[in-house]
Amino acid sequence: MKLTAEQKGVVVIAPTPFLDDGSIDVPSIDRLADFYVQAGTTGITVLGQLGEAPKLAFDEAASVVARYISKAQGLPVVVGVSAPGFAAMAALSKQVMDLGAAGVMIAPPNTLRTDDQIVNYYRQASRAIGEDIPFIIQDYPLTFSVQMTPGVIRRIVSENPACVMLKHEDWPGLEKISTLRGFERDGSMRHISIMCGNNGLFLDFEMSRGADGANTGYCFPDMLCDVVRLYGEGKRDAAHDLFDAHLPLIRYEQQPGVGLAVRKYVLMRRGLLSSAALRQPAAPLTAQTREEVDYLLARLAKHDRRAAVAP
Amino acid sequence: MKLTAEQKGVVVIAPTPFLDDGSIDVPSIDRLADFYVQAGTTGITVLGQLGEAPKLAFDEAASVVARYISKAQGLPVVVGVSAPGFAAMAALSKQVMDLGAAGVMIAPPNTLRTDDQIVNYYRQASRAIGEDIPFIIQDYPLTFSVQMTPGVIRRIVSENPACVMLKHEDWPGLEKISTLRGFERDGSMRHISIMCGNNGLFLDFEMSRGADGANTGYCFPDMLCDVVRLYGEGKRDAAHDLFDAHLPLIRYEQQPGVGLAVRKYVLMRRGLLSSAALRQPAAPLTAQTREEVDYLLARLAKHDRRAAVAP
Amino acid sequence: MKLTAEQKGVVVIAPTPFLDDGSIDVPSIDRLADFYVQAGTTGITVLGQLGEAPKLAFDEAASVVARYISKAQGLPVVVGVSAPGFAAMAALSKQVMDLGAAGVMIAPPNTLRTDDQIVNYYRQASRAIGEDIPFIIQDYPLTFSVQMTPGVIRRIVSENPACVMLKHEDWPGLEKISTLRGFERDGSMRHISIMCGNNGLFLDFEMSRGADGANTGYCFPDMLCDVVRLYGEGKRDAAHDLFDAHLPLIRYEQQPGVGLAVRKYVLMRRGLLSSAALRQPAAPLTAQTREEVDYLLARLAKHDRRAAVAP
Amino acid sequence: MKLTAEQKGVVVIAPTPFLDDGSIDVPSIDRLADFYVQAGTTGITVLGQLGEAPKLAFDEAASVVARYISKAQGLPVVVGVSAPGFAAMAALSKQVMDLGAAGVMIAPPNTLRTDDQIVNYYRQASRAIGEDIPFIIQDYPLTFSVQMTPGVIRRIVSENPACVMLKHEDWPGLEKISTLRGFERDGSMRHISIMCGNNGLFLDFEMSRGADGANTGYCFPDMLCDVVRLYGEGKRDAAHDLFDAHLPLIRYEQQPGVGLAVRKYVLMRRGLLSSAALRQPAAPLTAQTREEVDYLLARLAKHDRRAAVAP
DSSP states (O other): OOOOTTOOEEEEEOOOOBOTTSOBOHHHHHHHHHHHHHHTOSEEEESOTTTTGGGSOHHHHHHHHHHHHHHSTTOOEEEEOOOSSHHHHHHHHHHHHHHTOOEEEEOOOTTOOSHHHHHHHHHHHHHHHOTTSOEEEEEOHHHHOOOOOHHHHHHHHHHOTTEEEEEEOOSSOHHHHHHHHHHHHTTSSOOOEEEEOGGGTTHHHHHHHTOOEEOOOOSOHHHHHHHHHHHHTTOHHHHHHHHHHHHHHHHHHTSTTHHHHHHHHHHHHTTSOSOOOOOSSOOOOOHHHHHHHHHHHHHHHTTOGGGOOOO | OOOOTTOOEEEEEOOOOBOTTSOBOHHHHHHHHHHHHHHTOSEEEESOTTTTGGGSOHHHHHHHHHHHHHHSTTOOEEEEOOOSSHHHHHHHHHHHHHHTOOEEEEOOOTTOOSHHHHHHHHHHHHHHHOTTSOEEEEEOHHHHOOOOOHHHHHHHHHHOTTEEEEEEOOSSOHHHHHHHHHHHHTTSSOOOEEEEOGGGTTHHHHHHHTOOEEOOOOSOHHHHHHHHHHHHTTOHHHHHHHHHHHHHHHHHHTSTTHHHHHHHHHHHHTTSOSOOOOOSSOOOOOHHHHHHHHHHHHHHHTTOGGGOOOO | OOOOTTOOEEEEEOOOOBOTTSOBOHHHHHHHHHHHHHHTOSEEEESOTTTTGGGSOHHHHHHHHHHHHHHSTTOOEEEEOOOSSHHHHHHHHHHHHHHTOOEEEEOOOTTOOSHHHHHHHHHHHHHHHOTTSOEEEEEOHHHHOOOOOHHHHHHHHHHOTTEEEEEEOOSSOHHHHHHHHHHHHTTSSOOOEEEEOGGGTTHHHHHHHTOOEEOOOOSOHHHHHHHHHHHHTTOHHHHHHHHHHHHHHHHHHTSTTHHHHHHHHHHHHTTSOSOOOOOSSOOOOOHHHHHHHHHHHHHHHTTOGGGOOOO | OOOOTTOOEEEEEOOOOBOTTSOBOHHHHHHHHHHHHHHTOSEEEESOTTTTGGGSOHHHHHHHHHHHHHHSTTOOEEEEOOOSSHHHHHHHHHHHHHHTOOEEEEOOOTTOOSHHHHHHHHHHHHHHHOTTSOEEEEEOHHHHOOOOOHHHHHHHHHHOTTEEEEEEOOSSOHHHHHHHHHHHHTTSSOOOEEEEOGGGTTHHHHHHHTOOEEOOOOSOHHHHHHHHHHHHTTOHHHHHHHHHHHHHHHHHHTSTTHHHHHHHHHHHHTTSOSOOOOOSSOOOOOHHHHHHHHHHHHHHHTTOGGGOOOO
C-alpha cells in the first residue's frame, strides 16, 4: 500500500528507541507500534529528523524500518531518506520500499538558495529514486535554511507526479496553507496532502486553514489524534480546549536540541519506552529540565488524565 | 539616570505608532507611555527590532525617542542603536544619550561567526560609542544568525565595564541562563541583569532559572509584570496559571513577520493605539488572521478580564 | 547627467582616502579624481563596499561624495546607498542626487532568500528612492549571500525602468553574462549595462562574453581601461597578455578583508594616496604582506612600467 | 603505512573517472595512478569534495578506493569520509583503512558555528572512527561556511593525537599559515603538516609562509610538484615564473561548480582520462567554456610544453 495525496489524520514521527547501553531497543519499537495503532494514528514516519537516523549504521537503520513495518498492522510507514547524494538516497529508497514502506520523505540540502535550485533538486531526486515511489516534501526552513514559497511548492507538485504530501513546518506557516489550498481551488495545483510538523505548535489553527492533519512526534500523539478528530466533527472550541491544555508542554518539547530528550523522557514516563536514552552526540537532560517537565506533566494531568503518569 | 546591572522587572519593547497615512502618531506614544507606567513596567525600549526603526528617517527616530523619554515619568528608556557601521552607531548613541536615554542596545551584525569576532565586535562597539554609555547585548540567534556561547558572553562582560544587561532570546535558552548564573556564583563573571525576550514564550521557566524579568513587547505587558511579581512572591503555580492562559496568544504573536502586525492590532483593540498600521514594507494582517486573534482574545477573556476588549 | 543603460568602459570604485590620524584626506581625493580622468575611466563609484562607507559619519559621507563630484570633470559619479531601511536609503539617495550624482548602487540585504523576496526588495527600493533615480543592482553573492538567477535579474529589469546597470560579481559568472545577453537577443529583456567587479579577476573573458566593461577598484584602473579598449579593438591576445601580467597581483588584491589594505598600499606607492591608512576596524597589513606585494610589483614592472614605483 | 604530521609535497586530489555512460572507468584510474607516481606526487586523496563521492553507491566508492590503493605503488592514499552521522563515518573509515588507506579527511558539517561546536565535533569524530586512524582537518569556509580560527585549530590538534594534517583552504589564508607556524615556534602547538588546497591559487606564497605543499587537484599536478620542489631548492623566482604561467588556468579551474568539469576536460585532453564525463547532477561544460579552456591551454603551451596537447 503506497502513500497517496489523500492521506489524513496523524502520521506520527517515531523515535528510535535505545537501551541505556546504546543498543537498539526492539521491545520498545513493538510497544510504540501497538500504541500508535491503538491511539488512532494513520501512519508512522521512521528515520525522520528526530529519529536519530544519522547515528545508526546502515544495517541498524534497515532493521528499525523493518521492525516498525512488521508491527504497524497495515498502517503506512514512511521513511526519511535524505542523503548527501542521490546514489545513497536511491539505494536507501529502494531498500525500504522493498521492505514494505509506503513512501519516503526528502528534506532539501541546506545549500539550496534560488527557486530553480529547489525545484531542480526535487526533480532530480524523484528521478533518482524512481518516479513510482511516493515522496513527501519536508518544508522546514528553521532547520534546513531553505525557503520554499508556495509557488515553488506548486512547481514541485506539478513537475513530479510522485509528490503526494507536504510536511508543513514553515514558520510562520498559516498563510502558506491558505495559499496552497487557494491554488487547488483556482485549479493551478492538483491536490496534495498537507500534514503539519513543528511539534504541532500551531495545529489548532492549521486544521482550520485546510491542513489534513499532523506529521509530528509530540509525546502525546493520542492528543493530536483527538484534535484532528474534533476538528473533523466541527468542534472547534473543544479542540482548542484540549490543545491549550497541552500547549505549555508542546512548546517546551519543541525546543531544538533538548526537545528530543524531553520527548523520549515523557514517552518513558508513559511506559512506552524502556529508556529515555539517546545515542551520542546528544543534548543532555539536566535535573532541572526533568523537574520542569515533571511539573508540566503534573499540571497537564489536571486537564488530561493521560498525563497522570506514575513518578 | 543610567541603566545598571541591577535592572529587574519588565522593560517593555515599545512599538512606534503610526496613523493610517503612515505619519507618526504622537498621541498614541503618550497613551502607551502612560499605560507602561501604570502597568508597573520598570523601563521602556525604543527603536528595538520590532520598533520599525529602519523605516524611520533620522529625524523621525530622534523625535520618537525624545517623546517617549519626555513621557516616561522617570522610567529608564533604552534605545536600539544597531547600525552597519560604528560611525553611525556612535552618532546615534550620543544623540539619544543627550536626549536622556538610560542606555543602548546593540545587536551583532549577522556576518559574525567565530567567538573572537563576536567578542571583538562588542569591544570595538563599546569603545566607539564611549565606555560611559551602558549597553545591552542582544542575543537573538534566530534572527541574527549569531551564536554566542555562555563563555563568549562572559568574555564580553569581563572586557566591557559598560555591559550591564543581556537581552536573552536564544532558543533553547533555559540552560544558558543557568550557566551564566553559575558563572556568577563561581566568581568567574560579575553580575549582569538578564532580561528575557522572545515575546515571553518561556518566561514562566526563565524566572526560576534566574532571569531578572522580561524585555519584550507582548501585547499584554501588564501580564508580564504580574508573572514577574508572582515569581518574586514565590507563587509559582499562580504565575503559571496566568501565563498559561496567555500562552496561545503569546505563541501566535511570536510568529516572525506577522507577529508585529498582531501585536499592534491587539494594542489597538485595547485602546492603546489609534491605528494598527505598520509602515511599508510590512506583512499584511489578513482577515483570517484577524479572526484568529479575535478568537484567541475571546478565549483569553474567560481567564483574564483585560482581554475582554470591545469588538 | 544621469547614468544610462548604455554605460561602457571602466567605472572605477574609488577608495575613501584617510590620513594617518583617520581624518579624510581631501588632497588625495583630488589627486585620485585627476588620475581617473587621465586614465580614461568613464565613471567613478563612491561609497561602495570598499569605500569604507560604514566608517563615515553622515556628514563625512556627504562631503566625500561632493568632493569627488566636484573634481570628476563631468564623469558620472555613482554612489552606494545600501542601508538597513528604505527611509535611510531614500534620504541618502535624494541627498547625493541633489549633489550631482549620476545614479545609485543598491546591494541586497543578506536576509533575502527566495526569488520573490529579491524581486520585491528592488521594486520597493526603487519606489522608495524615486523611480527617476537610475540604480545599479549589485550581484555579489560571495559577500551578500544572496543568489540572483538570470531570471530574477530579468524580472528586476522588467519591473523597474530605473534599473540601468548590473554590477556583475557572481562567481562563477561567465555563463550568467552569456545568459543575460541571450535574453536581450531573444527579446525577453531590454538592454542594460553589465559592468564587472570581483577586482577584475575574470575581466579577460567577461569582455568576450558580452560585458560592457569593469566596475571595480583594482589598484591599476589604467590597466583595466587598456584591457577594455584592446577588446574593443579586437585585440584579444594583446588584452590577455597585459591582463595575465597583472593577474598575480589582481588575485592577491582580491582577497577579502586584507584586499583593501593592499589596494590602498599600492595606490600610495603609486603616489596617488598620501597614506595607506584605513579607518578602524580594519585588517592590518603585516610586514610579510607588504613584502609580498612589493615582490609582485617588482615582477609586474618587468611587463608594465606603470608598476615600476619608487620604493 | 599511515599518514603522519611529517607529510610534505603534493598529495593530489584524484577525480573519479567515468565513461560517457556513467559507469566507473577503471583503466583511467590506473592511468591516473601511474601518472601521479611518475609526476612526483607524495600521496593521493580519493573521494574528496571533487571526487564526486556523493554520486557513488556504497560499493562503487569502496571499489574506487581499493583500485587507487592497489595502483598507488606505495604512495599513501587518503580518503574523504565526511558523512552526516558518526555511525556512517566510522563504518566508512574502518572499511577504507582495512583496504589499506593511510588516513581519512573530515570536513565539518555546515551547521557548526561556535568555537566549541567545532572543537567538539572533531573530538567526537576522532573517537567515533577510532583514535588510531590519522585524520586531516579540511578548513574550507567558502564551501562549508564553517570558520575556524587558528586558536580553534590549535585546540583540535591539542585534543586529538590522531590529527596529523590541515588541508588549508581558508581565504584569505596566508596569515593563518604564519600564525599556526608561530604557534609551533612558541611551543603552544605540536607540529602538523599543512597542505594547501583552493586549486593552488596561492601556492606561490603559501610555500614561503610555511606550508608543506599542496593537497589539491589542479589539472597539472606535475606543475604543483615543480613549484614545491623549486621552493625547496630556494628558487623563488623560478617557482613564481612557472606558477604565473599557469595562474590564468588555475584561476579558471577554481570556479565553483564548473571547475571540476574544466579539470576533467583538461585531464582528458592530456590523455589521462578517457572521457571528461561527470555523473549527474553536474554543471555542463558549454562550447564557449571549452573554447576558453583551449585558448588558455594554447597560451600556456608557450611557457610550459606539457600544455601542448593535441586538439
